[in-house]
Structures are given as C-alpha cells and as structure tokens.
Amino acid sequence: MNTINHVAVVGLGYIGLPTAAILASKGVRVSGVDLNERTIAAINAGEVPFVEPGLGAVVKDAVDRGFLTAGTETPAAEAYIVAVPTPFLADKSVDVRFIHAAAEGIAPQLRGGELIILESTAPPGTSERLGQFLIELRPDLSLRNGEGKPAIHVAHCPERVLPGKIMEEMVSNDRIIGGVSPEAAVLARDLYAVFCEGELLITDAATAELAKLVENSFRDVNIAFANELSVISGKFGVNVWELIRLANHHPRVNILQPGPGVGGHCIAVDPWFIVAGAPEESRLIRTAREVNDAKPRWVVEQVLAGLKSFPEDAEIAVLGLAFKANIDDLRESPSVEIALDLARRLPNRMINVAEPHISVLPQAFDETDNVTLVSVGEAIKRSGVVAVLVDHDEVKAIDQLAFTGRAVVDTRGIVNSTESAFSTAMLVS
Ligand code: SAJ
Numbered sequence: 001m002n003t004i005n006h007v008a009v010v011g012l013g014y015i016g017l018p019t020a021a022i023l024a025s026k027g028v029r030v031s032g033v034d035l036n037e038r039t040i041a042a043i044n045a046g047e048v049p050f051v052e053p054g055l056g057a058v059v060k061d062a063v064d065r066g067f068l069t070a071g072t073e074t075p076a077a078e079a080y081i082v083a084v085p086t087p088f089l090a091d092k093s094v095d096v097r098f099i100h101a102a103a104e105g106i107a108p109q110l111r112g113g114e115l116i117i118l119e120s121t122a123p124p125g126t127s128e129r130l131g132q133f134l135i136e137l138r139p140d141l142s143l144r145n146g147e148g149k150p151a152i153h154v155a156h157c158p159e160r161v162l163p164g165k166i167m168e169e170m171v172s173n174d175r176i177i178g179g180v181s182p183e184a185a186v187l188a189r190d191l192y193a194v195f196c197e198g199e200l201l202i203t204d205a206a207t208a209e210l211a212k213l214v215e216n217s218f219r220d221v222n223i224a225f226a227n228e229l230s231v232i233s234g235k236f237g238v239n240v241w242e243l244i245r246l247a248n249h250h251p252r253v254n255i256l257q258p259g260p261g262v263g264g265h266c267i268a269v270d271p272w273f274i275v276a277g278a279p280e281e282s283r284l285i286r287t288a289r290e291v292n293d294a295k296p297r298w299v300v301e302q303v304l305a306g307l308k309s310f311p312e313d314a315e316i317a318v319l320g321l322a323f324k325a326n327i328d329d330l331r332e333s334p335s336v337e338i339a340l341d342l343a344r345r346l347p348n349r350m351i352n353v354a355e356p357h358i359s360v361l362p363q364a365f366d367e368t369d370n371v372t373l374v375s376v377g378e379a380i381k382r383s384g385v386v387a388v389l390v391d392h393d394e395v396k397a398i399d400q401l402a403f404t405g406r407a408v409v410d411t412r413g414i415v416n417s418t419e420s421a422f423s424t425a426m427l428v429s
Contacts, residue, residue, distance in 0.1 A: 002190040004115065005029060008077035010102040012039050012070060014329075015119060015159045016083035017048065018055055018166045022195045024062035031077060032070035033105065043070040051328045051357065054167035074105035079115040079191055082106075082130075083159070085265070086120045092272040094123050099130055107137035112150020115187045119159050121266065123213065123273040124206040127156040131180050144181045153184035156205045157192060158212035163264070164327050174198035178208025216270040217285050222256045223267070224288035227295045230258035230411075234302075241413035260389045260411040261295035261334025263323025268292070268332045296334040299411055300341045303387050306407030307349075310384035314349070316342060317383035319376060320390020321355040321362075328357035335389035336364060342387075343368040352379035356394045380406070388412055 005028060009020040012034040024030040034040055042049045046060035062068035074080075084098035099120060106116060116134065118127045131143045131154035142149040156178040161169040175196050179185025189200045203211075226244065233240035244255045262268045271289050275282045303316060323333035330336055343351050347370060353361065354376040361373050376394050380386055380402050388395060391412040400415065408415050 002194050004078045004191050006077045007079045007081060008033055008074055009081045009083060010074060010105065011082065011084035012043060013083065013085070014050065014052065014163060014166070015161070017043070017059065018052065018170055019081060019083060019119070020068060021055065021058040021062050022170055024067035025058050026194045027067065028194060030068045031075045032068065033072065033074050034070065035072060037072065040070045040072060052166050053164065058167065074109060076109040079117065080106050081117045081119055083119040086122050088269055088272050091276065093276040094126065094273055096122070096126065099126070100133060103130060103133050103137065107134055110134070110138055110141060110152055112141055112152060115153045115155065115184065115191065117188050118156045121158060121212050121270055122209055123277050124209045126209060127154055127178065127205040128180050130154060145183055153187050154180040155184040155188035156208045157188055158208060160212070160215065163329060171195060171197050174201060176201050176203060176208045176211050178203050178205040180205045213270045213274050216267045217274060220262060220267050220271050220292060221284060221288040223262055224291040226256045226258040228291050229255070231298055257413065258411070260299050260338060262292040263331070263333040264329065265331045296337045296341065299338050299387065299409060302409045303342060303385055306385040306409055309407065314384030315382045316349055316351050317379035317386040318342070318351055318353045319379060319386065319388045319395045320392055321353060322357055322390050325391045326393060330362055336362065338387065338389060339371065340364060340368070343371045350382070352382050354379040356392060377402070385409065388414055
C-alpha cells in the first residue's frame with residue numbers, strides 16, 4: 001500500500017516527464033525538476049517539449065488539475081525519482097556526473113525515511129554508490145535501518161519503455177525493482193503499483209542494474225546478427241529481406257531486421273557498460289557493438305558504389321535522419337552519421353535530406369554547405385542515388401515508381417524487397 005503523496009522527479013526528459021505525468025494522473029503530487037528553463041516553462045504551460053504519442057494530453061491534464069508542477073530547484077518530497085542521462089566517457093565507462101548533480105540537489109532536503117529511486121540506466125553498483133554519496137553529503141543519515149541514525153531508502157527501478165510507445169508501456173510493462181535494502185525495494189514497489197499494471201519483480205539493486213543492461217545487449221547482439229547477414233547477403237547477391245523472411249518460417253528462428261546501424265541513447269550505449277566492467281568476459285557483446293557501429297560505413301560505401309553509374313553531378317537522397325521510424329529523436333542516429341559522412345566525402349555533390357519530423361537540420365550539419373532539408377518526394381526527384389535510412393510512414397508510402405532509374409540503397413527493406421536485382425531500380429540491401 002503506497003503511503004507516498006509527494007514525489008520529486010529529477011530530470012524531465014523522455015523518461016522523467018512521462019513518469020511524472022502518469023504518477024500525477026493517479027493523484028500523487030509531483031514536482032518535476034530540470035535544469036532547462038525552456039523545458040520547465042513548457043511543462044508549466046501544460047506543453048511537452050518533444051514528440052511522444054499520448055504524452056501531451058496527460059501532461060496538460062495533470063498541470064491543469066494542479067498535480068504536476070516543474071521548477072529548477074529540488075524541493076523536499078517523500079520520494080525522489082532520478083531520471084537523468086547516463087552517457088559514457090571516452091573509455092566507454094559510465095559518466096555519473098548527472099546522477100551526482102541530482103544527489104547534490106536532493107541531499108539538503110532529506111530528513112530520513114525518504115525513498116530515492118534511480119531510474120537511469122547504470123552499471124551494477126551505481127545505486128549503492130549513489131546511496132553512499134548521499135550519506136557522505138549527509139553523515140547524519142544511514143542507508144539501512146538499525147544503524148542508529150534515520151535511514152534513507154535507495155532503489156534501482158530501470159525504465160524499459162520503448163520510445164514511441166512510452167505511455168502504453170509505462171503502464172503495462174513488468175518492472176524490475178532492485179533495493180539497496182529490502183525496505184527500499186518494498187517502498188519502491190508500492191509506489192510503482194500506483195500506476196504500473198505489470199508484474200513488480202523485487203530483487204537487489206545490482207541484479208536490477210545488470211538486468212537492464214542485459215536486456216538491451218540481448219537486442220544489440222540480435223540486431224548485429226541481422227546486420228551481419230545483410231553484409232553477407234550482399235556478397236552472395238542474395239536479398240536479405242527475403243532470406244530473413246524465409247528463415248523465420250522455422251519454428252525456432254526469429255531473426256530481427258537489419259538497418260543502417262543501431263541508434264538511440266540506449267541500445268547503442270548500454271552494452272558498453274558491461275564491456276567496460278568485464279572486458280575479458282564480454283567478447284560477444286563487444287563484437288556485436290562493433291558490428292553495429294561499422295554498419296553506417298558499409299552503407300556509405302554502398303552509396304559510393306551506386307554513384308559510379310551516374311554522372312558527376314548526380315545528387316544523393318537521404319531518406320530519414322531519426323534513429324528509428326516515426327519519431328523525431330536524432331540521438332546517436334546512424335542516419336545522421338551517414339548523411340554527414342557523405343557530405344564530407346562528396347563536397348561537390350548535393351545531399352538532399354528528407355526528415356519529415358524536423359523543420360531545421362541539426363547543428364552537426366552547420367559545417368556542411370552541400371546538405372539541404374527537403375520533402376521526401378523532392379529528395380527522390382532531385383537524386384540519382386537514394387539511401388533509404390528510416391522506415392517512417394512517409395517513406396513507406398512512397399510510390400515505388402518514384403525509384404525508377406535510380407540506384408536505391410535500401411537499408412530498411414521497404415523498396416519492393418522481393419524483387420531485388422530484377423526490379424527496375426538497382427537495390428542494395
Ligand atoms: N533496430 C534494427 N533492427 C531491429 C530492431 C531495431 O536495426 O530489428 C534498430 C532501430 O532502428 C534503432 C535501434 O535498433 O536504431 C534501437 O531501436 P529499438 O526500437 O530496438 O529500441 P529503443 O532504443 O528505442 O529502446 C530500447 C528498448 N529495449 C529493448 O527492446 C530491449 C526499450 O524497451 C528500452 O526501454 C530502451 O531501449 C531504453 O531506454 O533502454
């Protein structure tokens with residue numbers, strides 16, 4: 001039974017804001033905390049500063065009803081949910097800078113008895129160290145009951161929601177809840193029970209931390225298998241989409257889809273935390289990362305090969321910049337890497353980028369003067385070689401005839417994928 005009535009959510013990004021809004025929609029008073037003044041202003045006006053289906057209505061309603069407010073200072077609360085970025089450092093180990101900054105905001109507010117939940121993805125031991133760090137800042141408190149000082153309760157509850165389906169998955173997914181202490185796990189379970197309809201699975205913090213990393217590594221390894229197959233198929237002149245479709249008819253085979261590489265801030269990042277902590281033991285996980293990281297370069301080579309049968313001034317279309325379909329998130333996107341690489345290598349060619357979810361090219365393109373943002377139709381019309389990098393609905397809706405006479409580097413299998421070399425377009429999968 002949850003007894004917590006006021007929660008501070010520190011970090012109002014893709015995970016923090018939906019969590020804050022859903023908790024508030026269940027009648028819990030939520031104070032959102034973020035450094036970004038524009039994010040704060042947007043939320044207090046009942047708006048959402050990024051694209052996520054269904055989130056806008058829940059935020060607006062929670063703000064209108066007075067259950068959700070946002071500010072830059074961390075207030076006193078009964079529970080704190082930390083959902084800040086955990087990028088990696090140059091050696092691929094975790095950068096805990098933002099977790100520490102969150103802890104520095106929380107520490108002065110603690111009185112003892114509070115629940116502190118780390119949702120950010122992090123290697124085993126991070127939640128325990130967050131607890132230790134809080135105790136260093138507040139030596140009058142302890143991490144466990146029975147140590148003669150008021151205790152605070154620290155838990156790790158990794159988020160597992162899929163961008164694009166966050167509002168649905170936040171409620172329906174099962175949740176792993178890892179306590180630094182058993183009391184922390186129970187308190188966290190009761191809080192998540194307020195909105196989570198999935199199973200709430202209790203364990204220790206380190207197991208919860210590793211489980212999250214393992215889930216994303218599992219997916220990374222399986223995508224790497226599909227990406228490797230697409231390169232192998234290219235060598236044998238086989239259509240990889242047909243190959244996978246046929247192989248998946250086997251009752252125990254379920255191969256994922258190849259693509260231009262793996263993007264986003266999770267699958268392309270989290271496996272490195274395992275490799276950094278166990279470099280000798282994580283050979284498969286490391287190799288999968290390397291296979292997926294090498295894929296954009298392979299796609300660029302296919303585009304360069306396609307250009308050979310066109311005149312010197314033939315232009316290139318890049319369809320999609322987001323890291324996956326129907327979102328506006330460009331973080332760690334292989335498509336951005338491919339478009340930039342093409343622009344740098346071919347300074348005399350025009351690169352026509354079509355990304356229906358943005359209105360200006362991101363800053364990374366400031367250094368280029370041969371890249372332009374146009375509509376999907378216009379990009380294809382202007383170009384000899386078309387690189388299909390994201391399977392947005394707008395890209396899937398293209399009339400196949402538009403590709404006639406063009407070389408198509410189709411990394412998503414949307415262009416008449418069964419006809420391959422026999423189609424009117426030259427396909428490179
Ligand atoms: N991709 C492929 N082929 C596939 C599937 C995906 O190339 O068959 C690519 C996508 O194009 C994209 C990347 O992989 O570039 C990642 O996309 P995704 O949809 O697989 O996953 P994310 O990064 O959006 O979300 C993942 C999810 N993790 C798992 O499915 C194990 C999500 O549940 C996590 O909550 C999220 O990471 C996270 O925040 O960790």
